Amino acid sequence: MLYIKIQELHKRKFKVAQIAKELKISRPTVYKYLEMTFDEARTYIEQPLGKKKKLDHYKDWILAWLEEYPHLSSAQIHDWLLERYPDLVVGGSTVRTYVRGIREVYQIEKKTIVRQYEAVPEQPMGKQFQVDWGETKQKTVNNREIKLYFIAFVLANSRYKYMEWQARPFTTRDAIRCHENAFQFYGGRTEEIVYDQDHLISVSENAGQLLLTAEFQSYVNERKFKIHLCRRADPESKGMIENVVKYIKGNFADSRVFRDIEDWNERARQWLERTGNHQVHQTTKKRPAEVFLLEKQHLQPVSSPLSYESTNNQSITRSVSKDNTIRYKSNRYSVPLGTYQNMSENLVWIEIREEDHKKLVVGKEANGEVIAEHIISSEKGKLIQNRHHTRDRSKGVEEFKQRLLSHFEDQVQAAAYLDEISQRYPRYRRDQFTIIYKVIQQYQDLIEVVLTKCTTEKLYNANDFRDIAHHLNALRDEPVEVQSFYTSSPKHTHIKASTRSLKAYTSILGGRV
Template sequence: MNESKMSIYHEIHRLHRLGFNKSQIERKTGVNRDTVRKYLNMDFDEMVHWTHSLQNRKKKLDDYETIIVEWLKEHSDLSASQVEDWLLEEYPGIEVGSSTVRSYVTNLRDRYALPKQRQARQYEAIPEVGMGEQIQVDRGETWQETVTNEKVKLYFICFVLGHSRYKYVEWLDRPFRTKDAIRCHEQAFRFFGDMTKEIMYDQDNIIAVNENAGDLLLTQAFQSYQQARGFEVYLCRAADPETKGKVERVVGYVKTNFAKNRCYNGLDEWNEKCRAWLDRTGNHKVHGTTKKRPDSVFLLEKAHLKPVSPLKNKEISFDASITAKIGKDNTF
């Protein structure tokens, strides 16, 4: 950091000696005019003294250095965004920006020789949808280490509003069944306040059992639930990466930002911690694509949702299955 400041200092003075004015130096170096003026008013000894004072100045996260280094040593693939989330979880009163955490973590990795395991990122072209138009649903699985150093497989289902990216997540310690999915839909509608006109799913064996020449064999229970609730169903086809990208990205986010490297200590506590994560990170941090906070955009999208009326159990049949036709536009 200090080497960079010194190189900029020398470049500003070089350009100034060549006759460039402050505005021209600003354009050539990309440094704002106040910094250009400050560096020009400093002689070399003053600049050296100032950069040295910066190096020895206490940083905002220095009080948390030990715990952050422990995390980085234990989990070599830990991201700065996870470090930020864990700090907010462990120390709710802390006030720190994402850029500060990124810079501090990078500095600690350099100082303690803790290189990060990097994974290739995939880009998906993802179409946007209007407010209140669509909820997208997908499921995922993770293996977690328990407090007794055992491994347990967990299952989760994600609901995300297609416009605002506002999310709901629920976990089970066993595979999902159709009844579980229906219960989680009701939980998600309560969480969102209402529902959307359409719900999009990846191909899911608890919703669409089989596919044969364009016909889909749906579970009777889910078909009855869909008809009782009155939402439209959009089922992604296998060769539909652009549409599926938004759903799959949420599953990946839950895995890498919430679940990865986290210790499991029972389902109730796990779900409680996930809800807290949604509040402080999953629905609050600025979204990488929209550049907006999902919880802020949700306040606007909520007015466009479709009201959810009370549902009577007799409206849903839990018989085996029926055949439903899916059109070329992926809707029933």
């Protein structure tokens, strides 16, 4: 088809430059096809890149990628080849030339989006991190679409990069955890970190006086680094990280198939080592990994991840491992069996209390219910375990549930309601049952109506159960004042209506309150 199009345009008196522009090919390609007969062109197409090339063995892969994803860059093709064939040794210019040739022969046009950035001064070694967040949509192995979120770091001098992904939007606690992971990845931190005005870390700029979220301000106080917030609508002031986010989206994430988040993060780390931090940077003309070896010596050391104690007694989060332990200062401390849940955030809050001995206190949330306490060990690499944490407490919860059921007349409906709550809140069953138990103690005569209401409206939450009980109690105790028609008689000015029973209200409203 390319040969036929060139010949047609040539017959229509198009010049070689015009043909090249019209068909988006090079002028040497036009000259080459004009000198061929149809049979010669067909033979050439069977070996499209002329003489045998180093990448001919991978031509089918490259062609398939370009046909399915025409926007792919040669750098991304290069990375995908290295991912599939780790032993392949080929230069970037070789890949660019080969990909350009395939695009011309098979008429695969590349669409580019140009963004403009202003040059910023080079930063000294160890001076500055730049941080930003991004999100992408990926195809899964089941041919579905999932939204992924990532945080990216880059050292301003060496351009050495780090990223971390998750399948849900970031919270401030996520941001803090990723900062700790990044510091361990780099082996230290810089004096200053540059951010956009993101809601996870900042409240407002306040005319130059930064207002950070309380949680992130506490973290900054502990790590003692300086913060620079970019002005709104001014991406050029952090152009390095803007380019990194674009690079991650356009090279690593673009058209890559998602399996699960652990695999995705592992492939991201491999991409950083293979491409992101290995390829020569276009601005510095150096490999970030090589320059980082020098810049690493200028970073300020940090302690182990989240192993600092707050002088303000602030709580810190920890991730719960699959074996129901958390890490603190190179040791593992147990939490109750069942704390770790699949498809859950699996974060707990820890607090260091100064008593007779330093004590590690673990809670489900900041200043919430305490689920574990341990004396902090001065050793390293130890498992500090409370033997009670290895027991299954579900039996005790089941007994609690049976006690609740004994208070209801319709125990079948009550059992179905409590079972639904247990399925929706497996980690907080006891907390949910405790709230319902308090309602039973306070409003014993209302619980049947409340149960029916919650079941009908599908309100499977103890807080809803409590709120409806409060509301019904307020309705039945509220006096009704009626203005008398006999204004001449003062004693009839206000009449207090008698209080009706709850059944009277429910019958009037057709069973709904």
